[in-house]
Amino acid sequence: MASKKSILRKIQIIITNHFKTPEDAFDFFDKSGDGKLSKTEIVELLKQAEISGFIRGIVSSKLIEGYDKDGDGYINWKEFKTAVKEINKG
Template identity: 65%
Template sequence: MATKDMILGKLQTLITEDFNNPEAAFAFFDKDGDGKLSKKEIVRLLKKAEISGFIRGFVASKLIDGYSKDGDAQVSWDEFKAALDEIKE
């Protein structure tokens, strides 16, 4: 199974190679423009990052569990940025 570091690395590569900045990446995947990434939107992000379809739903749930600090089962910009800051460490 894919490791957390491998998945976060693929997300980092996607964001740095396909977008001018993290804000552009977040806006691209925030399809409904509500300022938060839903599980469905995170699954799209994982697909674009070439995470296996077999584990995308599981990984999306784990990302939400790990980074959604306000309990709304979505990832806000601040939570997304916190995840990116963790990737850079």
């Protein structure tokens, strides 16, 4: 299975290579336009980042678990920014 570091690196690559800003990436993947990324929307981000289909569901759950600070089951813009900062540090 891919390591956390390699998964985060792939996410960083998709955000930096395909979007001008992290906000553009967030808006692109926020298909519902509700200002939050659902598990389904995060799975799509992982698909674009070429994360194996077998582990996308697990990884999306772990990302929500790790970055959903308000406990609503979604990743909002503020939580996404925090995740991007941590990914960029790694």
